[in-house]
Amino acid sequence: MAINVKRLLANALIELDKEKPLRKITITDIVTRAGTGRQTFYNHFQDKNDLIYWIYLRTLAGEAKLVNTKGYYAYLVNLHQEAQKISDFLKDACKLDGQNSLSDALYSQNYRYYRNFIKTHHGEEFLTEEVEYALHFNAAGGSSTFMQWLLNGAPGTPERQAELTLGCMPQCIKDFIPLYPEDTEED
Incomplete structure (x- = not known):
């Protein structure tokens, strides 16, 4: 083995x-x-921060399949459940800055994920100025609030965190992302 x-x-x-x-x-x-x-x-x-980001990415394992089969809400619940398991570690990681910091990585990952999803599933022509602006806005807000949640000790249920996240997502992004099982291609 x-x-x-x-x-x-x-x-x-x-x-x-x-x-x-x-x-x-x-x-x-x-x-x-x-x-x-x-x-x-x-x-x-590359460095310790790169390892920290890899650990965070483990919490996202299977994200594409989860989004495509059960919707983004299920993915968010899973993300928060997995993050709660190592919340003390992630909380400490949020306090580090510098090159390859988790805060920078969270923003980049969030932005790239949504952008690539829209481009792949709907086409690049849907990445209008409004959508690009909303993607940056959502990435900044999403990564910041996720970090704040971790710094506060990861309180509340993963379901509530998913509801809050979806409630704050700009509509022009929601229009392109399968949010719930009934929105997915595979039922």
Whole structure:
């Protein structure tokens, strides 16, 4: 059975975060805990923030299938459920800034996801000036409120967080995204 080195490094970082502040954890700390070498780390990640973003992306696993089969609401519920499982770690990660920070990555991921979804499922001609503006607005607001939710200890139910998120989404984006199972292509 092959060892998943990325997961090994991620688990090491999450464990270390329980012992000392995330900003003080070094690459040496991570590879020592994981039982690997520095070169192994750099074969997979640019830096600690890149690893943090990879850990966040694990919470999004299967997002495209979930959106396409059950709608965006189900995806948001799942995202918040998974984030709650590692909320202490993600809360610490939100406090880091700099190159490849989680806050920058959240904004970029949010913007790219919606833009690519609209382009792929509806066509580039639907990416009007209004829609592009709304995509940036939504990415800024969505990533900021998600981080604030984490910094506040990830309170409330994932269902409520999904409702709030959808309630704040600009209509010109909602028009292109399957929000609920009845909106999807596969029922």
